[in-house]
Amino acid sequence: MLMKGEAFEALEFLVTEEFNENYLHAVEDLHPRYMQTTEAGPPMVHAALLIVFSNHTRSPSFHLDPGMAAIQTHDDLAYENPGRVGRTFRVTFDVIETYEKRGRPYQVVEASIVDDRSTPVLTRRTTYTYTGGPYPGIS
């Protein structure tokens, strides 16, 4: 497990219309703001897509031993600007705190998303714990 002061490798991803629509169907939110170009620009990227792609599990360097899983326990999210379809997003993942509680490890990761114009989109501070392997399961 990475410790405070370490970072997972950054992730870059392009959001196409089709990619965005995949997540609209996943969360059953087919609002036109996510599918239509307006005066403000191309369709918005659904927040659910941005959230799931800023989970540390999406980092190219994220790794867990077989039989282990990461579980999200808390999330502080601050929205800064809508993401737009057609843009490439970069997510950085900094481990800002690690601790143990009742025999279970916790890791707080700050993920920041900016687009390819350096526009800040979303910042998250997410607390994860781990289950399986040497750690107790969660029923």
Added chain:
Amino acid sequence: MTDDTAANIDEGYEARGATKTATSYRTWLFSGGWPRMDGWPAKNVHTDLEFARDSGLAARNASGAMMAGYLTELMVDTFGEGWLRNGAFSLKFIRAVGIGDRVTAMARVASKRVVGSGTGFEAEVWCENQDGDKVVVGTARVQTAGSPKGAPG
């Protein structure tokens, strides 16, 4: 916020989102990676029962990020698209959402006050399942247009 969606919202206002069903397929779409890639859906605790059990979980479950997505939809519908510029959540995930569970995002406005030339709202937010059990609880904050970004809300 760039619109007046929230102009008539006062303390005590309650908002209820559409009830969503975390079906097996939607969970694959959400947590399985890109459907056009080889090996889709990627195996993890959300997409694969055996993986979940091997990791010490009783069953597959829907991602917490999915619940945050449901809540974001409710906030944008309630407060307007400005939420995506000035909105913030603090969420705690307190109960697993199983495959097939029906989840509804809810909010209750706890405070409304003038912030600069705009308005700041704070709300209790939560998601509850088909049994009425809360699965996510937390707070939301948003500021209307005219208030300086980052000011206390």
